[in-house]
Amino acid sequence: MPEIRNCLRCKKLFMYTVGPKICENCKKLEEEEFERVRQFVKEFPGATIQEVSRETGVSTQLIYRFLKEGRLEVAEDSPIALLCENCGTRIRSGRFCVNCSKKLANELLNAGRSLQNSLSRKPGESKEAEGGLRYLHGIRKEEFKDK
Ligand SMILES: [Zn+2]
Ligand SMILES: [Zn+2]
Numbered sequence: 001m002p003e004i005r006n007c008l009r010c011k012k013l014f015m016y017t018v019g020p021k022i023c024e025n026c027k028k029l030e031e032e033e034f035e036r037v038r039q040f041v042k043e044f045p046g047a048t049i050q051e052v053s054r055e056t057g058v059s060t061q062l063i064y065r066f067l068k069e070g071r072l073e074v075a076e077d078s079p080i081a082l083l084c085e086n087c088g089t090r091i092r093s094g095r096f097c098v099n100c101s102k103k104l105a106n107e108l109l110n111a112g113r114s115l116q117n118s119l120s121r122k123p124g125e126s127k128e129a130e131g132g133l134r135y136l137h138g139i140r141k142e143e144f145k146d147k
Pocket of ligand 2: 084085086087088089096097098099100101
């Protein structure tokens with residue numbers, strides 16, 4: 001559903017649908033900035049984030065956002081340090097290292113499974129779900145005893 005919002009960058013009102021909460025004009029500007037940063041990092045893989053920011057005129061926050069969104073990747077030996085949000089290992093792009101990505105994907109998968117088990121249950125009702133599970137185990141034990 002489109003709604004009227006203030007652009008996060010220029011504060012102008014615009015019709016927001018999906019994606020980052022910025023207007024079309026700023027989206028275009030950001031694309032240009034992204035391209036500048038990407039080119040610069042490719043050309044000068046040894047540059048620090050301050051140098052990249054100074055030379056491209058793009059704020060360090062935005063450069064970090066590009067990195068965290070996984071759009072921008074820095075060289076293996078780049079001084080631009082991006083750390084895994086889970087374990088703190090140095091990574092080149094995104095928010096998590098390979099190991100944590102795998103682990104989190106698994107957890108997400110498991111969470112998805114238990115979500116399927118308790119379909120429309122809200123988080124506050126999870127205790128009830130545990131109780132139900134114990135109840136099921138109880139029944140299983142009873143059946144086992146009978147045999
Ligand atoms: Zn804007
Ligand atoms: Zn990690």
